[in-house]
Amino acid sequence: MAIRFSDLEQLGMWCANAEEMEDALEEAAAIFFEADEEGVGEYAEGGADYASVGRRFIAWFMFGHTLPGGERPAEIAARNVFKRRRLDEALAAIAGVRYVVGGLTAVHPDRAVFVQVGNERLEIRDKRLADPSTRGATLFSWVLPVRPRVWIPGPGWMVMPLSLGPSFQDSMNLMQWNPVDAELLLRNPASPEPGGTTFEELTLVEAVNRMTKAAKADRRPALMMTVTEWEQLVLRYMQSHDNASFFEHVAELVGGDVDLDGLNLWIGRAQDIWNSTPQPDRGGRTPLEMLKEQRQRGGR
Numbered sequence: 001m002a003i004r005f006s007d008l009e010q011l012g013m014w015c016a017n018a019e020e021m022e023d024a025l026e027e028a029a030a031i032f033f034e035a036d037e038e039g040v041g042e043y044a045e046g047g048a049d050y051a052s053v054g055r056r057f058i059a060w061f062m063f064g065h066t067l068p069g070g071e072r073p074a075e076i077a078a079r080n081v082f083k084r085r086r087l088d089e090a091l092a093a094i095a096g097v098r099y100v101v102g103g104l105t106a107v108h109p110d111r112a113v114f115v116q117v118g119n120e121r122l123e124i125r126d127k128r129l130a131d132p133s134t135r136g137a138t139l140f141s142w143v144l145p146v147r148p149r150v151w152i153p154g155p156g157w158m159v160m161p162l163s164l165g166p167s168f169q170d171s172m173n174l175m176q177w178n179p180v181d182a183e184l185l186l187r188n189p190a191s192p193e194p195g196g197t198t199f200e201e202l203t204l205v206e207a208v209n210r211m212t213k214a215a216k217a218d219r220r221p222a223l224m225m226t227v228t229e230w231e232q233l234v235l236r237y238m239q240s241h242d243n244a245s246f247f248e249h250v251a252e253l254v255g256g257d258v259d260l261d262g263l264n265l266w267i268g269r270a271q272d273i274w275n276s277t278p279q280p281d282r283g284g285r286t287p288l289e290m291l292k293e294q295r296q297r298g299g300r
Contacts, residue, residue, distance in 0.1 A: 002146035003093040055156035
């Protein structure tokens with residue numbers, strides 16, 4: 001029998017409440033809730049049970065924090081909670097755990113989602129995730145293997161209605177993103193992402209004006225479109241949940257005479273336009289506005 005979601009809940013409860021973990025929890029909290037000069041960002045109160053900041057912290061503590069003896073808290077918890085075959089299954093799953101950030105490319109209602117992480121496509125089984133409205137969004141989650149190419153999410157997963165550009169996806173081929181960095185993004189969506197792209201709170205007009213100004217200075221007329229033209233272009237790809245093709249389209253408009261760093265700058269400007277475009281099927285809200293609402297609800 002593969003590890004189940006209820007097993008992960010047991011492990012999380014043990015890690016959060018075991019007396020022998022008190023000092024380790026305090027040390028880990030100082031890392032996870034890292035403060036900058038302005039202090040730790042505030043999270044909205046309330047939120048659904050399955051993705052509060054506390055659960056994201058416990059998930060990182062379980063799987064991402066290393067104890068002085070070299071073990072992870074989830075391994076210690078498994079030895080205290082399970083026996084024999086169940087222990088072996090739990091330890092095998094913990095050994096294969098990974099943290100993923102990727103786009104939800106397909107949904108099988110009430111069953112599973114498929115997540116694109118760099119060049120990989122992962123099947124993640126969870127009824128709560130398998131909602132058609134999540135397609136095209138971005139998943140932040142620990143995942144554990146239950147069988148070849150099939151995974152289940154760990155506690156504290158978060159789905160954000162936000163598009164991440166190709167530079168971000170390319171970075172997933174090279175590294176596993178640090179969950180502490182992910183938390184900083186969830187705390188502050190204007191934080192920079194790998195590859196130099198940022199999530200600025202711009203209106204669609206401001207984002208298009210920024211693109212136009214840069215395109216005019218660099219003599220790239222193909223990128224000098226009106227607000228309406230950019231909006232129509234984004235919605236064409238947004239309605240088919242195909243943000244990757246949108247960025248490929250933008251790359252063609254840029255042309256082939258720029259290096260990778262230069263292309264990433266143009267992709268970043270296009271991403272600002274995408275994230276600032278109101279979605280008619282979501283009540284005219286932009287991806288960034290939906291992100292704020294998601295943070296206020298606490299996710300799932």
